[in-house]
Amino acid sequence: MPKTNTLKLVVLLTCLIPFVLLVLATFELAGQSLGANPVEKLIHELGIWGLRFLLITLAITPLRKLGGPIWLLKLRRMFGLFSFFYILMHFLSYAILDQSLNWPMILEDILKRPYITLGMLALILLTPLAITSTNGWMRRLGKNWKKLHRLIYPIAILGVWHFFWQVKLDTTEALVYALILMTLLGYRVLTSRRIADYWRRRNH
Amino acid sequence: MKSNQIKPSEITDESVYLKRREFLQLTGAASLGATLTGLPDRATAEIKNLNTIASKYSTSQTPNSWKDITTYNNFYEFGLGKDDPERYASSLITDPWKVTISGECDKPGDYLLEDILAPHQLEDRIYRLRCVEAWSMVVPWVGFSLADLLKRFKPNSKAKYVAFKTLHDPMQMPGQRRRVLRWPYREGLTMSEAMHPLTILAVGLYGKTLPNQNGAPLRLVVPWKYGFKSIKSIIEISFSKKQPRTSWEMSAPREYGFYANVNPEVDHPRWSQARERAIGKGLFTAKQPTLMFNGYSDEVASLYSGLDLRRNY
Numbered sequence: 001m002p003k004t005n006t007l008k009l010v011v012l013l014t015c016l017i018p019f020v021l022l023v024l025a026t027f028e029l030a031g032q033s034l035g036a037n038p039v040e041k042l043i044h045e046l047g048i049w050g051l052r053f054l055l056i057t058l059a060i061t062p063l064r065k066l067g068g069p070i071w072l073l074k075l076r077r078m079f080g081l082f083s084f085f086y087i088l089m090h091f092l093s094y095a096i097l098d099q100s101l102n103w104p105m106i107l108e109d110i111l112k113r114p115y116i117t118l119g120m121l122a123l124i125l126l127t128p129l130a131i132t133s134t135n136g137w138m139r140r141l142g143k144n145w146k147k148l149h150r151l152i153y154p155i156a157i158l159g160v161w162h163f164f165w166q167v168k169l170d171t172t173e174a175l176v177y178a179l180i181l182m183t184l185l186g187y188r189v190l191t192s193r194r195i196a197d198y199w200r201r202r203n204h
Numbered sequence: 205m206k207s208n209q210i211k212p213s214e215i216t217d218e219s220v221y222l223k224r225r226e227f228l229q230l231t232g233a234a235s236l237g238a239t240l241t242g243l244p245d246r247a248t249a250e251i252k253n254l255n256t257i258a259s260k261y262s263t264s265q266t267p268n269s270w271k272d273i274t275t276y277n278n279f280y281e282f283g284l285g286k287d288d289p290e291r292y293a294s295s296l297i298t299d300p301w302k303v304t305i306s307g308e309c310d311k312p313g314d315y316l317l318e319d320i321l322a323p324h325q326l327e328d329r330i331y332r333l334r335c336v337e338a339w340s341m342v343v344p345w346v347g348f349s350l351a352d353l354l355k356r357f358k359p360n361s362k363a364k365y366v367a368f369k370t371l372h373d374p375m376q377m378p379g380q381r382r383r384v385l386r387w388p389y390r391e392g393l394t395m396s397e398a399m400h401p402l403t404i405l406a407v408g409l410y411g412k413t414l415p416n417q418n419g420a421p422l423r424l425v426v427p428w429k430y431g432f433k434s435i436k437s438i439i440e441i442s443f444s445k446k447q448p449r450t451s452w453e454m455s456a457p458r459e460y461g462f463y464a465n466v467n468p469e470v471d472h473p474r475w476s477q478a479r480e481r482a483i484g485k486g487l488f489t490a491k492q493p494t495l496m497f498n499g500y501s502d503e504v505a506s507l508y509s510g511l512d513l514r515r516n517y
Contacts, residue, residue: 034487035275035287036286036484037286037481038487039481039487098481098491099491100491108476109476112476113475113476165474166474168337
């Protein structure tokens with residue numbers, strides 16, 4: 001259907017805007033700049049966008065259930081993949097630019113710094129979800145596909161926690177992300193079949 | 205008063221004049237350099253040239269650009285972002301400025317900034333700066349020895365520590381409307397740290413008066429300690445018997461101690477202090493190793509002999 005393809009193309013290009021701006025800033029083009037500490041800025045921005053796309057992905061189902069248009073569902077996979085893309089770039093910029101691919105140092109960071117442990121764990125769990133996001137894998141995994149992709153919930157918790165723990169002093173921004181995540185997960189808990197059954201039984 | 209009458213104080217003596225000429229030549233070259241590096245006009249608008257001499261305590265390393273030093277700041281009184289101080293610090297009024305001297309000394313009192321500065325020859329002190337957040341710069345401060353100032357107030361034998369306070373005025377410092385730290389910002393040094401020749405009060409940068417975001421009009425610089433010890437926009441200096449409590453210590457005692465000496469072997473609980481990101485070296489330069497006491501070991505290590513630096517971080 002051409003209409004869906006146009007929609008997907010528009011959303012795809014929109015999702016790439018933060019990345020394009022960061023590339024421009026990296027090379028100080030079009031008035032963009034990463035400022036005095038470009039490595040820190042790049043890593044931070046990529047991570048934040050990864051987290052945002054993760055939350056957007058998680059917002060699709062509630063929005064749809066609350067009466068949002070059906071085409072939202074067609075975009076969910078793309079949002080999920082963009083989340084993976086930005087988080088992978090976040091990790092690669094840390095490993096290459098911040099740590100200069102010094103693997104013993106990176107390993108020490110992952111094992112010794114709790115917030116890096118959490119972030120790394122989130123990326124490791126997110127990778128199989130990105131790989132199995134194709135139609136082929138959905139078919140092959142059948143019922144298990146849905147089970148596997150429920151990992152997105154612990155991944156999102158790890159991601160927000162990772163953000164929260166690296167803040168030096170002011171946790172306001174991290175708490176806003178935590179609040180959004182709690183709302184998105186809370187909606188799922190409250191509308192789950194088990195809870196609905198419980199209320200039905202109590203009222204009868 | 206007759207119109208042609210000249211007060212003695214208005215006559216410039218020749219040595220000062222010659223010095224000034226030499227200085228103007230130097231700053232002429234400096235401002236050309238600034239033009240080439242694309243110095244923003246706004247930041248220099250109210251900035252005046254200062255009369256300075258070189259110092260043997262300066263490092264020979266190349267200083268960071270004016271732009272890096274004045275746009276990448278931690279000064280929570282103006283916001284938590286690194287670019288907030290540059291954006292919002294113009295609300296700070298630095299003239300007139302008064303400094304209160306109190307505590308264990310013979311000459312306590314309120315002093316105008318002019319009187320604080322009057323007897324001191326300003327020096328260019330090019331120092332390394334290491335932030336506790338694992339980044340570093342080289343900064344060409346203009347300042348004078350803190351010891352020379354403190355001696356003027358005749359501290360008595362009970363004075364074991366020196367405590368400092370930043371201005372507390374949320375109207376001028378909008379970041380103070382949020383209690384991210386306990387305001388006013390407080391810092392402190394032991395008497396021997398305060399009297400050390402490397403410890404200075406800075407009033408300028410690159411031969412010019414300090415921009416507000418760098419702690420105008422008067423700030424501390426202690427180059428062997430993490431940057432947060434070098435308190436900005438000081439309004440009170442007091443001599444005390446007891447170790448003063450500092451803002452970061454009150455806020456997160458496990459992460460920030462009273463001493464806060466740069467030490468690559470003692471990690472911050474959440475990140476390594478072994479290496480640092482040198483600001484201004486671009487995206488593809490590896491981090492550099494952090495030096496004990498930020499490279500000032502020869503000068504200051506003796507201050508801490510017998511002190512467990514792992515416990516007294």
